[in-house]
Amino acid sequence: VSVLRPSGTRVAILGAGRVGSALGRVMVDGGYEVSVAASGDPAGLELIASIVMPGVTPRWAAEAAADADLVVLAIPLHRFATLDPALVAGKIVIDNMNYWAPTDGVQSLFEDSALSSSEIVQRHLPAATVVKTFNHIGYHELEEDRRLVGAHDRRALGVAGDDPSAVQLVAAVVDRLGYDPVTFDTLRAGRTFEPGGPVFGVSLGRHELGRAVRARAVA
Ligand SMILES: NC(=O)c1ccc[n+]([C@@H]2O[C@H](COP(=O)([O-])OP(=O)(O)OC[C@H]3O[C@@H](n4cnc5c(N)ncnc54)[C@H](OP(=O)(O)O)[C@@H]3O)[C@@H](O)[C@H]2O)c1
Numbered sequence: 001v002s003v004l005r006p007s008g009t010r011v012a013i014l015g016a017g018r019v020g021s022a023l024g025r026v027m028v029d030g031g032y033e034v035s036v037a038a039s040g041d042p043a044g045l046e047l048i049a050s051i052v053m054p055g056v057t058p059r060w061a062a063e064a065a066a067d068a069d070l071v072v073l074a075i076p077l078h079r080f081a082t083l084d085p086a087l088v089a090g091k092i093v094i095d096n097m098n099y100w101a102p103t104d105g106v107q108s109l110f111e112d113s114a115l116s117s118s119e120i121v122q123r124h125l126p127a128a129t130v131v132k133t134f135n136h137i138g139y140h141e142l143e144e145d146r147r148l149v150g151a152h153d154r155r156a157l158g159v160a161g162d163d164p165s166a167v168q169l170v171a172a173v174v175d176r177l178g179y180d181p182v183t184f185d186t187l188r189a190g191r192t193f194e195p196g197g198p199v200f201g202v203s204l205g206r207h208e209l210g211r212a213v214r215a216r217a218v219a
Pocket of ligand 1: 014015016017018019020037038039040061073074075076077079080082083084096097098099100134135136137138139140
């Protein structure tokens with residue numbers, strides 16, 4: 001994958017809802033080759049995709065993922081169990097999902113676990129390399145909060161994963177899309193990006209975000 005040449009990088013977004021379409025728009029704007037899939041036939045997505053995410057190609061999930069250099073999970077966690085792990089085997093997977101019982105319902109897989117939600121996602125996708133990011137920014141902010149490198153009010157996004165090269169690759173995507181990536185070298189660190197954590201839904205610069213995450217990690 002060359003993150004320096006986004007036009008050569010294929011991104012599959014699984015989930016065509018609020019987040020999937022917002023990410024589709026910013027990824028196309030960033031120059032990536034983007035496909036999107038919902039749970040069923042892509043024919044049902046063609047009209048809406050042409051209107052809300054022009055340039056994004058609707059595909060079957062299996063086909064989009066098979067061809068992708070990078071797969072983004074933008075599906076509700078209560079639907080996560082419907083995802084076939086074989087679809088993303090060998091792929092770098094961005095986990096943008098949150099567990100939030102008021103909308104997901106109580107999910108025994110995620111409720112009261114000592115693990116972060118992304119660690120649970122990684123366990124269910126053992127042949128994929130999971131990196132957590134984008135989960136702590138609202139879909140409606142994804143486009144408007146983007147800034148050029150060096151802007152004084154450039155927002156930071158945490159990028160957490162156990163595989164250093166996957167973290168660096170995803171961080172470069174985050175940067176290209178208009179955010180300062182702040183990297184963490186464990187998926188577990190992504191727990192601090194979850195709902196109720198210190199950076200969830202809060203616009204922070206990179207120093208503030210790094211401090212907030214480290215303070216929680218030692219607390
Ligand atoms: N909303 C936000 O601001 C926000 C911000 C950050 C993170 N998140 C997280 O992002 C995730 C998605 O949220 P959302 O608000 O975008 O949800 P949403 O609007 O309800 O959209 C969910 C999408 O996922 C698709 N989907 C479900 N199961 C699938 C599968 N197995 N394969 C492919 N696609 C599947 C659905 O397709 P069908 O209609 O065909 O089932 C639908 O297109 C959630 O985990 C949420 O916590 C949300």
